[in-house]
Amino acid sequence: MIEILWFIFDIMLVLLLLALAWTTCSTQDVMRAVTLFIAMGLLLAVIWARLKAPDLALAEAVIGAGISGALLLSAIKDYPSNLMVSHRSPVMRGMINIFTIALTILMSWAVWHGIEMSDGKRLSEQVASQLSISGVSNPVTAVLLNFRAYDTLLELAVVLTAVLTVLILNEKRADHKVISPLLQGMTRWLVPLLVITSGYLLWVGAHAPGGAFQAGAMLAAAMILLQLAYPSIHQGFNLYLLRLLLVIGILIFVLVGLWMMLLNDDFLAYSPAWAGSLILIIETAATLSIATALTLAYLGGRPTGWENGLKKSASHKDSHTDNGRVK
């Protein structure tokens, strides 16, 4: 009986997901498509929870639905047209449809084959057997920050590269003119709550669902909310501190890695006795970097006055070399 109920629940989730994906991709209004996309992200969070991946459910709700949604919504007004209509010729459309259907059948066959043939031996057994020396008891955090720490280091590098591109290409978007007192009032309650939740997620990631990415995105959500309620707040940013926060995640990660290389001969090979503390230090730094990166990505470019510090030091350098030439 319970199995049948689970099955009905599964079918409903899957049908709803496919319907949302289809309408996201086929609706004609961009605004509507983005809204449906956010709804799809939230549904995916439910599906991750159903599939016993609560870390992902948290990440999807905050990052996949929340931050992506905010990025996309704020980007809509960058484009002149709000209509999304395909201009492909009927022949081209037919070819695309045939190609997609053929690929779907092939992939279904491959996945069916893969699941049927799998002997059930997974990396999860290795993770479980080594979990006690990883320094944390949440296996996902253990994989992310100990067993496959390289991946996470490079992931932080990807985030940094993406944000640097955003900063290089554009100035930040113009501030909103409309300020809602209701939003300001709500923000005063929500932001402290988000900051506390973020700290909680960071701390709890060691032994329960949570971790640096969820915590960082939650902090970024607090910053985005502040930015929406108080549009001039970015003028108070200390831009040197902002630069430091942007790179501190990678900086600490690499320093810990090098330190462990001196002690244990391998990059990022933690000593088991310290692993828990090292992971917490790295995660704290990573949380700050991710929050800064996502906030800057939401602003859409350099905050006002971003170049000033650099210009000053550059002109200083120029005068220095000039002096050298004169001498």
Next chain:
Amino acid sequence: MISEQLLYSLAGIGLFAIGLRATLLHHMLLPRLLALNVCGAGVFLIFIAIAYAGVENMADPVPQALVLTGIVVAVSATAMALALGRRLEALKDE
């Protein structure tokens, strides 16, 4: 257990196909980005469906960690694409 794995993997493939079709059909950047994100979500779903090991057991943590990385990389790539698109629009106006 296998039935859930199959059901959700097939849903993932469905999501991937819907996203891929829309990516190929559209010209504009924003709809394409949305479609690519749907595509990515489909791939994540296949990963997590295969990691699933029944209601009582813990799901395989390795694919979970990979997908968590994937979600963060996807949002970074989206932010970067949006910045490139915005710059392109600004250049068009000049």
